[in-house]
Amino acid sequence: MRTLAGMTATVASGLDEVARSNAALRAFLHGLPGVDQVGADQRAAMLGTRSIKTTAKAWALDLAIRMVDLTTLEGADTPGKVRALCAKARRPDPEDPSCPPAAAVCVYPAMVGVAAEALDGSGVHLASVATAFPSGQAPLDVRLAETEAAVRDGADEIDMVISRGAFLAGRYLDVYSEIVAVKQACGDAHLKVILETGELATYDNVRRASWLAMIAGADFIKTSTGKVSPAATLPVTLVMLEAVRDFRAATGRQVGVKPAGGIRTAKDSIKYLVLVNETVGEDWLHPDWFRFGASSLLNDLLMQRTKMSTGRYSGPNYVTLD
C-alpha cells in the first residue's frame, strides 16, 4: 500500500473503493509514501536558487500575472473596492496594453454579484470563497447554501475550506463527504479545496489531505486561506505538486495547484514557477492548472515587468494602488 504501484492499483480499482469507509480511507492515506521534511525543504530551497534572467524572466513574469487570483477578503470590502479590483484584473497595467489580464478575482460571496458585473465579458474568472471561510465552522447546509448562492450570483470558481478539525481527528470520511457535497453544490463551477496547510502542520498531512481532496473531486488544491500563518511555502507547494503529479499518473485526471498567502514578490512567484517546471512540468504551466492567491504580488510583477521593458527600476507611484 505504501508504494506507488499500490496506489495505482487501489485508485484504478475505483475511487469509491478507497472511500467506502473511514478505515479504508485511513488505510489508503496512511499508505502513501512518507515525506521527509528536511529533504523536501532542501529540494525546494535548491530550486529557489535557480537564476531566471532576461527572456526567461520576461516570459515568467507574464505567466505569473496570468496566474494571479487577485484577491480581497476583508471585512472592509465594499462594492467600490471590488470594482476597482476587477478593473485591475482586467487591465493590470493601464499604460501597457500588452500586459495580460489576471486569472481571476477572488472575493467573499456577498461581493460576487458586483464582481460578476465588473468582469462581464473580460474572460477573467470569478472565484469566491464559500463554506464559511476561513474557519469552515458552520453547519454543512449553511456552507452548501453559501456555495450555491455564490455560483448563482456568477462565481465560476469556488474556493472551499476543509474541516481541519475533522482531518486532524482522523475523520477523513467526514472531510471527504463534505468535499463531495460542495462539489455537487458547485455545479459547473470549478472547485478549489483549501487545505490550510499551516494548520495541518506536517508534510505527511499535506500529502494525505491533497489526495483526500483529489479523490473527493477537487479541481484544484489550494494551500491556504491567507488568514493563518504560515500560509503558502515552497516546500508545501512542492509536496502538493508531487501529489497532483502522482494522482494524474494513477487516475489520468489532472488537478491544479494554488499556493495562496504570503507570496508578495515577483521573485517569489518565479521560484514557484520553477518549482512547477521541475516537479510536474509544462502541463501545469498554465493558468488553468496553477494559480497564485495574492493581492500585493500583482503590483510587484508589474514593476518588474516595467523594469524589463524600460531597463530602469520602477516605483510604487507608477503602478495603480487599489
Added chain:
Amino acid sequence: MAFEYAPAPESRSVVDIRESYGLFIDGEFADGAGGRIKTVNPATEEVLSEVVEADAADVDRAVAAARRAYDRVWGPMPGRERAKYLYRIARIVQERARELAVLESIDNGKPIRESRDVDVPLVAAHFFYYAGWADKLGYAGFGPDPKPVGVAGQVIPWNFPLLMLAWKIAPALACGNTVVLKPAETTPLTALAFAEICQQAELPAGVVNIVTGAGETGRLLVEHPGVDKVAFTGSTEVGKQIARSVAGTRKRVTLELGGKAANIVFDDAPIDQAVEGIVNGIFFNQGHVCCAGSRLLVQESIADDLLAALKRRMSLLRVGDPLDKNTDVGAINSAAQLERVRQLSELGTSEGAERWSAPCELPERGFWFAPTIFTGVSQAHRIAREEIFGPVLSVLTFRTPAEAVEKANNTPYGLSAGIWTEKGSRILAIADKLRAGVVWANTFNKFDPASPFGGYKESGYGREGGRHGLEAYLAK
C-alpha cells in the same frame, strides 16, 4: 508551453588567472626546477595556465622550509595564536568566496552552484572549526598536552580541490604541524589562490607550502624522509602504493580512498526524497565523489516505480556550462577520466546490463558524459564492483533486509552507504550492520567539518573532520 531558462552565466571577471605559476615555498612564489604542466578548463579545453611540475629538488626545498617553520615558528607558537591565523584564513576565504567558486568551476568543471553553495562555504567552515581546536587540544581526548607530529606531506585529488585542501591543511595547522601540499595536476589553481590567501593572512613563511605536479611529485613528497605524516586522498591503487612505501618508517599515514557505496531504498522509503537522494548521491559533482552512492540497491517490490521516477527526475538534470548558475551537472574533469567512464560504461553494456542515459544535449568541446543508469546489474558485473568515478549509477535489487546488507557489504570498499526507509528501528539495525565509515539515512552526500569522514576496508584508514580528525595530526 515550456519554461526555457535563459543562460545565467556567473561572470569570470572576478578571477585573474596568471599565465603561469611558480611553487609556493617558504612564503613566496618561486620558479621550480622541474618542467611545466598545463591546466585546462575541462568544459572548453581552453588552456588556463601553466604550473610547475615540481622535481626532487623542489620537494626538498619545500620540506626543508616546512621543517624550519615547524621548528622555529609554528611548533613553538601558542595554540591561541595559531587559532587566530586560522580564523583569519577562514575570513579571507569568505571574503573571496565568489572568486574562489568561479576559479574552482573553471579549473575543475563542477557547476558554479556547487562550488558556490557547497565547496567554498565548507572550506571556510572547516578553517573556522579547526581554528577553535588549536588552543583546546588538551580537551580532545588525546592526552592533556598533545604535541604535533611535525611536517605533513599531503596529496589531494581533483574532485574537490579546495575543499580537500581545507580538510588537510586546517587540522594539520591547528595541531601545530606545518605542511607541504600537492594539489592534483588537473586542478592546481585554487590551491595556488590559497597560497595568496596565506600571504594575505600573513601566515609565517613555510607553514604552508604548495608544490604542484603530477603523480611523480606526489611520490617524491610521500617518500621524502623529512616528512613525518602522510595524508592522501585519491585512488585505492595509489593508496596501496603509499602504504607500501611508508612500510618500515615512522611516518604516520591516513588514506581516504575509493568507494562503491550502496544506496539502499526500502519499499517504505519517502520516495520523492529518496529519488532526490539517489540523484544527489551519484550525480553531485558529476559523480566524481569517492563516497558517491554508485550502487542503487532497491527493494524489488518498488523497483519499477522507483526507476520510472528516477528517470523522470534525471531528465530534468541540466548538463552544461559549469559557470551557468542553473547547471546541475558540469564537465568531466579530464580527457583521461572521461575515457575511463566511457570504457567502464561500455563494459556495462557488453556485460549485459541495460543502459539508459538522460536525454540532454552535450556541448561539442570539452569533456562531457550524460547522466547514466544501468539496470539489470548483478553483483558479478564489473560496473557493480569497480569505482567508475563518474555520473554512472548501477541499479541492483534485493528482496529482504538481510540481502540488502549482504550485497551492500559485498565489496572491498567501505566508505559510505545510504539507507532510505521511514522505519526508525530498521535504520538503526541496518546502519549497525553496514561496514562503512559514513552512513547517510534518509539523506546522502552531506558533509560538515564537525563530522568525521573516512572508510573501512580498502577505502582507507584514519578519519578527517571533527574531533576524530585531530588524531592523525597529534603525536602518540
Added chain:
Amino acid sequence: MPSDRLAVRKTYKLFIGGAFPRSESGRSYPVRSASGDFMANAALASRKDARDAVRAARSAFGKWSGATAYNRGQILYRVAEMLEGRRAQFVAEVTASGGDADEVDAAIDRWVWYAGWADKIAQVHGGANPVAGPFFNLSTPEPTGVVAVVAPPDSALLGLVSVIAPAIVTGNTVVVVAAEDRPLPAVTLAEVLATSDLPGGVVNVLTGRVAEIAPWLASHMDVDALDLAGVPDRQAATALEVAAADNLKRVLRPAETPVDWAAGPGVDRMLALMETKTVWHPKGV
C-alpha cells in the same frame, strides 16, 4: 606426591574455532624451558592452519561484534576468573618460560581492566557531532574485523594478554601467533578461553614459526588488521607491512623501544583496531 607415579603430560595443540586440533601438517617442535630443559612438543602450525584460523575468526566476527558490550565485558571478566583459578598452573608455566608470578597476576588484572572498557570505549571515543544543519549525527567506534597478531616474544603470558584483550574487548576476532620460543602459556590460556563462554573462533592461537606463518596472515585478503607487536626485527616487520598493504590492513607497527608490558596500556591498542562510523539522519516532523 608419590614419586613412583608417572605424570600425565599435556599435549599442546593449536586452538582454532574453539577446538584444539593438531597442526594439519602433522608437525611439532620441541619447546625448552629458560634453563634449556625439554618441556613439550608444541604444534608447528602451517599456512593452512593460519588459513583455517582466519576462516574461524571471520565466522565468529558477526556474532561477537554483535554481542552487547555488557556481554563481552562479562566474558572478559570470566576469563580473569578462570585464569585466577588456574593461577598456580600459569605460574609454573610462565616461570619455566622465564617469567615470574607477578606476570601472571598482572595478566589476570589486565583482563579485568579491559573487561571494564567494553561498555565505555564507545562513550569515550564516540559521540554526537554538532553539524550545521537539521541532522542527527553520531560517531561510534566499531571493531575493525579480523585481527592477526604476532604476540610479543619476550612476555609469554602478559604480553599475549596485552595484545589479545584490547582487540577482542571491542568485538574484533583474533588470530594470534604465540611467542615462538615460549608458546606453552598461550595454549594453556586457550584452555581458559575455551571454558570462559568466549564463543569459538573469537581467539585462535597458532604456535610455530613466526617467519613461516606471519607472511600468510599479513597477505591474507580476509584479515583486516595486523599487529606486529611480536616482530622486533625491522626488516621482517617492513616486509609484513608491505604485504599488509595488499588490502590496506590497519598495521600496528612494533614499538621502537622494548615495551614494558607491565605498564598501564592506555587505550591506543583498542582504538587502533576500531573504525569510526558516522551516521546521519535528518531531524524533521
